[in-house]
Amino acid sequence: MNGARTDAGHVVVIGAGIAGLAAAHRLLARGARVTVLEASDRVGGKLLPGEIAGVRVDLGAESMLARRPEAVTLAHEAGLTDRLQPPATASASLWTRGALRPMPKGHVMGVPGTASALSGVLSDEGLHRIERDADLPRTEVGDDVAVGEYVAARLGREVVDRLVEPLLGGVYAGDAYRISMRSAVPQLFQAARTHTSLTEGVREIQAGAAAAQQSGPVFMGIRGGVGSLPLAVAESVRARGGEIVTGTPVTELRREPAAGWRIVAGDRVLHADAVIVAAPAPAAAGLLRAEAPAAAAELAAVEYASMALVTLAYRRTEAHLPEGSGFLVPPVDGRTIKASTFASQKWGWIADENPDLVVLRTSVGRYGETEILQRDDAGLVEVSRTDLRAATGLAATPVETRVTRWSDGLPQYPVGHHARVARIREHIGKLPGLAVCGAVYDGVGIPACIASAYAAVDQVHGDLGAVQELTANPVQSLHGGAGE
Structure with a gap:
């Protein structure tokens, strides 16, 4: 100009x-x-504000990455500065092998830098497979490669099935063995191109992330909802x-x-x-x-993947949840839900709006899963409650439920x-x-x-x-x- x-x-x-x-x-x-x-x-x-039992909630995406500046800066420019709020807790779990287990620290989209802290999530054979990575010759990635294919070749399928799949599924509702590493996890793709050992590359990424974390939270929400x-x-x-x-x-x-x-x-x-x-x-x-x-x-x-979010509200006196922000579910465990967010524990503003209420939500549906989404809303609520009962012991009857369907909601990479x-x-x-x-x-x-x-x-x-x-x-x- x-x-x-x-x-x-x-x-x-x-x-x-x-x-x-x-x-x-x-x-x-x-x-x-x-x-x-x-x-x-x-x-x-896909950003949709709503409410349940009189409390404001997100019925779509609920948080935004704060390490990238674009979303937080736009929120400032739109006059939302005083409503920006990080999660009250970022401590998540994996529901796998019949128990809620702490999400391992120090990973890149589920790919670990070491085998430590993975006991209980992986078998002994899976742990030993990670340790062999340093002795393997370089695995070429070419112009692109599927995340699952590459990680399985380096660290074994167990890492993909129990760690990578639930995390990628939470973002893309996709299949780790189809998803592009170059497009979906570019940091990992670059590490694969420049390091013989994948775990060494992951540890290098982690070191950079740890330095960045000193400057502020990884994720950010907005009081009243990202919607x-x-x-x-x-x-x-x-x-x-x-x-x-x-x-x-x-x-x-x-x-x-x-x-x-x-x-x-x-x-x-x-x-x-x-x-x-x-x-x-x-x-x-x-x-x-x-x-x-x-x-x-x-x-x-x-191609696109469809999914549904099931939001449930309970009386606090009847709903006792484990600590943390929620849990992810590896598809290999055969459960119906793929994740649950303990919204009242993750976002302080939800708890503040009604301290007597507990709000949580589940997500259902992955790429290629069409049968489950054909159930009516009552059916999705029921399968969500069944899985929540098995994972957390929550057997109470919710005071209100909402089902939000996102047909063809997430493009596949x-x-x-x-x-x-x-x-x-x-x-x-x-x-x-x-x-x-x-x-x-x-x-x-x-x-x-x-x-x-x-x-x-x-x-x-x-x-x-x-x-x-x-x-x-x-x-x-x-x-x-x-x-x-």
């Missing part, structure tokens, strides 16, 4: 999840006029002149004959200098099919996902004034989604700057360049 322009143009953002809202927020700061179009009747996407973040960002967008229209699916996205874009949404036809598509892969594929068919085909091939994303962006990059962002590209966490939104803003901002320069000085812009 040459500084002469005061109007950065009109940008339409398609999708009002946290990525789309973050993009709108950043675009307004850059001087653009912004319209956000959302197909559903609310903003926030309040998109609401606050949306309020800020509107306060700064941005338009957000819900209940308005986009049905057509076409390039204008001269420049810019034509967007059809309901009974509205909009004209924009640039468009950011912040919709899930299937919706994005449909929108891009006319102008970017190759990118659309790549997006249409992205199989081996080669990074290459697919690169191809999508290459195709999109050929169309000036068009960018994409969201969970499908660079990570499913809140900070990663926000970072992808900012990258999309940078892309279209640069495109608009090039158009402005071309309009202001067509001779120089057309004929100047590398030869100057």
Whole structure:
């Protein structure tokens, strides 16, 4: 940008999840006029505030990584500084081999740096298998490799089945033996490329993480729920002149004959200098099919996992839970739930809102598991209560329950996902004034989604700057360049 322009143009953002809202927020700061179009009747996407028994809770994602700055910084910018709150406890457990066992310290997405503190979680044979890692020759990872495949080759399948699977499942609801190490656990992928011993590489990552932890908590929540973040960002967008229209699916996205874009949404036809598509892969594929068919085909091939969250409230006098923030469940143990969060113990603000209530939630459903999610809400509550009783002894009847279903909620990152994303962006990059962002590209966490939104803003901002320069000085812009 040459500084002469005061109007950065009109940008339409398609999708009002946290990525789309973050993009709108950043675009307004850059001087653009912004319209956000959302197909559903609310903003926030997978961030959903709600309540149970009169207490505010999250019915979607409940925390955000604080070691990355994007989400916490956006919360500050949206006026939530005094509501940011770290977990009251980060002490989690594994429900495995018939008991709740402390989650081992010092691991990278379940991959341990040593065999210590794993007794009871792994068999003696599994512990010895970890110790053999240092004596094994290098295992090449190539351009990408499945997390489970690589870790099993180095440390044995037991580590994957009882440690890696429950942690990866909690983030991606996926299968460790399919998930890309390069895309899902890039730190581990880099360690695998540079170290002969995996455990040595993990210990090096741990040392860096320990140093970073000195500066603050790993995770952060928001009093009232992380679901309040998109609401606050949306309020800020509107306060700064941005338009957000819900209940308005986009049905057509076409390039204008001269420049810019034509967007059809309901009974509205909009004209924009640039468009950011912040919709899930299937919706994005449909929108891009006319102008970017190759990118659309790549997006249409992205698979998703469905899941459900079961939130339960109990009278405190009847619900006595173990200490800690909850537990994860390895699929190999054959249980139905994959995790449980003791929300009242993890988030102090929930306990403060009603000290006489205990709130917890379970998650059900992984990639490829469709039968369990076909049960009705009462059935999901029942299987959750059955597993909770077996894990914690909790036999009380809840005073209220809520089931929140996330159909096709989490994009899957199989081996080669990074290459697919690169191809999508290459195709999109050929169309000036068009960018994409969201969970499908660079990570499913809140900070990663926000970072992808900012990258999309940078892309279209640069495109608009090039158009402005071309309009202001067509001779120089057309004929100047590398030869100057």
